[in-house]
Amino acid sequence: MIGKIVKGTSFKGCLSYVLGNKDAKILASEGVLETDTASVINSFYMQSLLNPNLSKSVGHIPLAFSPDDSPRMTDMFMERLAKEYMQAMGIENTQYIIVRHNNTAHPHCHIVFNRVNNDGKTISDKNDRYRNEKICKLLKDKYSLTYGKGKENTNVQKLKGAEKTKYEIYHAVKDILPIVKNWHQFEEILKRQGIFIEYKCKGQSDEVQGISFKKGEHSFKGSDIDRKFSYSKLDALLNGNSNRQEQQVHIPKETGNTLLENIVSGAAEVASGIGGLLDFQPSGTDPNEAENLHPQSEEQKKKKKKRKGFGFSSR
Numbered sequence: 001m002i003g004k005i006v007k008g009t010s011f012k013g014c015l016s017y018v019l020g021n022k023d024a025k026i027l028a029s030e031g032v033l034e035t036d037t038a039s040v041i042n043s044f045y046m047q048s049l050l051n052p053n054l055s056k057s058v059g060h061i062p063l064a065f066s067p068d069d070s071p072r073m074t075d076m077f078m079e080r081l082a083k084e085y086m087q088a089m090g091i092e093n094t095q096y097i098i099v100r101h102n103n104t105a106h107p108h109c110h111i112v113f114n115r116v117n118n119d120g121k122t123i124s125d126k127n128d129r130y131r132n133e134k135i136c137k138l139l140k141d142k143y144s145l146t147y148g149k150g151k152e153n154t155n156v157q158k159l160k161g162a163e164k165t166k167y168e169i170y171h172a173v174k175d176i177l178p179i180v181k182n183w184h185q186f187e188e189i190l191k192r193q194g195i196f197i198e199y200k201c202k203g204q205s206d207e208v209q210g211i212s213f214k215k216g217e218h219s220f221k222g223s224d225i226d227r228k229f230s231y232s233k234l235d236a237l238l239n240g241n242s243n244r245q246e247q248q249v250h251i252p253k254e255t256g257n258t259l260l261e262n263i264v265s266g267a268a269e270v271a272s273g274i275g276g277l278l279d280f281q282p283s284g285t286d287p288n289e290a291e292n293l294h295p296q297s298e299e300q301k302k303k304k305k306k307r308k309g310f311g312f313s314s315r
Helices: 011-020 037-048 067-072 075-089 128-142 161-176 183-192 231-247 258-273 275-279 287-293 298-308
Strands: 006-008 025-030 058-064 096-101 108-114 196-201 208-215 218-221
Touching (some): 011 037, 011 096, 037 108, 058 075, 075 128, 161 208, 161 218, 208 231
Antiparallel strands (some): 025 096
16 A cells, blocks of 8 residues: 655645546545536635645645555455545544546555635645555555565556656666765766756755756656655765775786795885895884893994993092
C-alpha cells in the first residue's frame, strides 16, 4: 500500500481525470451530488468558496496496492482501507469521493477531498508526507498487506509522464553515485543524460540547502525522488567517495620474490644515500644515547672531557 500526496487548484482538472477513466467506479462519497461529473465538480467548487484565501483547496491521494493483494481487493475492502486512511490522516468533516480504477496491474483508488471543510476551515497538511508513510505502514501491518519490492523492480516502460521521468532520474542518479567523487563529475554525467541540477540556497547566501533534478518539462526535489537524494545526503556521499579514492594505494603485482627484493633493494639505496646523516645529532638528543650509537675511542673521550673543563690539572 502506497499513498501519494497531491494538492492542486483545479477540481475540474482533477475530477475530470479521476472520473473520466472508462473503468472508474465510485466506491463512496460524502457531501457531493453524483448526478454526473459536472455536478461533482460544482459541489466541490461551491464549498471551496467558504475559504477563498486557500489557493490549493484540492486534496488528491491515490492509494496503490501490490498486485499480490489483488485477490483480497474487493470494492468493500478497498473502501474500508481508504476510509481508515482518511480518518488517520485527519481528513474528516469535509466533502470527499473515493474512486476505483482498474486500468493497471496494481489495484488502486483515488481519494479526492476538499481541503476546505464543512465549516470553512482548512484541513491541515502539516507533515502530511511523513504521516502518509507512517499510516500506510500501520495499515499494511494491521491487514497483513504486501510490502512493495522497491523502486528497483518497477517497470519504468509501463509508466507515463512525470512518474516515468521521476524513475528515469532515480535510476540515472543511483547508477553513477558509486563512481563519482565530486559535484562537478556528478553534474556532468547527468547532463549527458538530459538531467539538470538546480540548487536552492539559504536566503541571499551561497549556502546550499536543497536540490532539484529536472528532465524535460518535469522537475522534482531530490527527496521526492528518493529520501537518499536530499542535498545533505548526496553531499556526504560524494565527500565519502572522494576520501576513499584518495586513500587508495595501488601496488603493482609482482611474481615470486621480486616485490620483496625490490623493497629490500630500495631500502639499501636509501640507507646508502643518507650515510652521512648518522653523524648528525638532532637537537634534544640524549648525549649518552648518541655515544651508544657511535662508539668513541678513549683518546676522543679524553679530548671531549677537556673541552668541557674536566681535564684541567690543579696547580
